[in-house]
Amino acid sequence: MDELLAAANHFIAENQPDVDQRWYPRFHLAPPVGWMNDPNGLTWFNGYFHAFYQHYPYAAEWGPMHWGHARSRDMIRWEHLPVALAPSDPQDKDGCFSGSAVVAGETLSLIYTGHKFDGRPVDENLYQVQCLATSQDGLTFRKEGQVLDTPAGVHHFRDPKVWREGDVWYMVVGIKVNDAGEIHIYRSDDLRQWQYESAIQGTDICDGYMWECPDLFRLGDKQVLMFSPQGINTDGYHYRNLFQSGCVVGEWQPGTPFTAQQAFHELDHGHDFYAPQSFTTPDGRRVIMGWLAMWESPMPEKADGWAGMLTLPRELTISATGKVSQMPVKEIETLRKEHHQWHPGEFCQQNVPLMEDAQALEVLLEWDVSRSTAERYGISLGTGARIFIDNQARRIVLERNYPALNLSGDRSVPLPDGECLSLRLFIDKSSLELFINVGEYTLSSRIYPEENDRQLSLFCHHGRAVVNKCCAWQLAS
Template identity: 45%
Template sequence: MTQNPIQLTNSRYRLGYHLMAPAGWINDPNGFCYFKGYYHIFYQYHPYSAEWGPMHWGHARSKDLIHWQTLPTALIPGDSEDKDGCFSGSAIVKDDTLYLIYTGNNYYDDGDPDHYWQNQNLAYSQDGIHFTKYDKNPIIATPPTDNTQNFRDPKVWEHDGHYYVALGSQDQAKLGRLLLYKSDDLKQWQYLGPIAHSQSVEQEGYMWECPDLFHLNGQDILVTSPQGIAAQEQQYLNLHQTGYFVGELDYQAPKFKRGDFHELDQGHDFYAAQTMLTPDGRRVLIGWLNMWESEMPEQVDGWAGALTLPRELIYQNNHLYQMPVAETKSLRQQKLRDEQLMVQSETELVNNQSQVEINLQLDSTKTTAQHFVVQFTDPQTHANVQLEYDFAQQLFTLKRSDRSDARFAQLRPNEKLQVQIFVDTSSLEIFLNQGESTITERYYFDHAPQISLTSDQALAFNCQIYQLEKQSNNYQINE
């Protein structure tokens, strides 16, 4: 019996300029790349339900990283190597062909959801739309003998004429680690060994998912999503984290010599980031704009999940900065405000707009204020999101009226303060001090928000607000 894809029943929470599937569930971005004039992004996708299930690879392409066209589903599970899911992976271009490397997930027939095996597989396409699975899959059949069953999320790249794959995994001591493989043709792979591992579950996690290893400004950087890091007072507060290690990859040893783990985003809703190198040399990241423990009320409407805005990564001052790519400015349709505001009592910034960009700048040396608050409020239900800044601590705190757990973004000392906020129906992406810290958040209002600014003392802000484009929801191609 053929299943029919799930259909949307309500668009109340649908985003206006973020990438979503037409309906159904999505999570991790996969296969982020550039091929034959288009940026391509794939994503973990369940087209038959708004809940997680057997993973497919959804697919979209774009000329500008902002306006996406939904393409036919690229990978469908069900073969002997991926009978229960085509899990996360990556893409690379070789000989004018786009190759996808992905994890096949397979359950043993005992009904235990924690009893499975995983392998690595290859698919390819000449046109970037229709994909064929390699007839000799799997290309990496089994994990090393000192590994557990957790063996997934291959990230592929080329270096000095050879191809490499980094795999997220877990050793027999139940600690996360990174495995390295090498190939000359993407089909035959040599295991080189583990190149990095978790120091302890509490510090660095019991499993490393979705690894992404790249070179940026003289450093090798590993972005990964560890599971199991112990929560601290203001850090590591989500169920799982996404963050990065900075170091040096020695291909000969092989070993990734690295420093401490740093979280990439401080919001409730960010995970499983993947990067690509653009044709003009930028390292750009996209993440899942949700989190496993989030409530996702949009599921009753036939969908769940979205991807973040693309973010350019900049490594400077021993820190990884994230900024919305320059192409994001193409979303601007109308300038709603451009002025200096003197704020003390509650001041309305914008009202009844579901897609806006807010830019605030101030000089913290020119005020005696102790704090200010940007507040988003549903004008009828009074549900709200508050972004509060404490000048003494140089600390942002985000609170939501529907959740008891706050999130925190600690900034470095800086006289200038810059806040850039992208509002999109049911999401916020907040960039603080040129991307020194970011807060990614879903929120669910019944009505477009009232957005206001309040301070305990007179405070001068430079303020620019733009109305942003609401797209016609991912024009679909059925070629």
């Protein structure tokens, strides 16, 4: 294993200087080189936030999964660390798949899926088990092998998320049984010997043939089951991406079944959001990060030597209606630099230029919906991305249009009731993250503007639009 880790870290050091920076993010966590997907092992240990992630360092393509590793004092400024895990043992020879991290005393423990297959793309030739690796310094990890075998007759069994309730460890694992998704719950006293406790299953929870990246945690006085189902059919404006990520709010206590109190709903309505994982900050906030990309979607940055990034860390809360809301963690405000203030007020059937080169920016917009009569009004970034209110459909739309890159289309959410609409938008080199009405909805999408096509403007068509507030901050890298 040491040789494989050394080879991976050497390759990264040798090739990182060659990564093209044209779309590389300024304030999102991305791989130094090569491929990134799911966030793994989000935790706090020895004075740092740690973020691991699915990583293939040798190409900007999915490959035998390693665990990349970064740490931060504030969840915003990340320091890349050596690769933590490489596929090396019989249990994980074809990939160290997704998992989680917990702190047990002075030890940081990684619980992950060991993946192996014989090369033929059929389930009978795929084998997945849960494995353990431990560290005393948070930098180097010792594999301890398999701790949970695959249930009989099952092949898809992955993405363990572990947490502690009193003196007992619990684990949820995604599983595919007879072409239906389930989540199994296990318990342990020592992270090494696990006993099956119960299953969460059924179409009353969610459809789909596989439920990936499960997470079960308390938020306020509710229990939230968060997971990423595969195989949900598109339904009107819903489930437009290949795979989804969302949650079910309900109740669960050790020894009792999970009881859903609300239907499954998507956590993010943009083009690119998958496999979110949660963790608890030292001051008790529940925070998630997700993969800001989507399977089988074009990723033009591959040509630049890297692919994939993680979302901003988002604090979760329960709204008065019992819905899960998300907002970027308050630490993001420490990146704010130069402030820009505009006073467009009311404008009619025109574009209002705001900034020529928007690359690392936080924008706050408040629209007076009650007095805005335009059929469409909103904000645009160059010729390829727009966020607007469609007054006829009564929806908020995130539209991207990069036909040369085979990336076009829109995503949308209902226009909330109320006289005013608040938008908080984060623009990075190749991404947009939009938070609506203090986290009532979020939309996250990748974008690919050319360097000379980043003008930020307001617009309205066929009528007037009224802006109560319009300002922005440049964000530090």
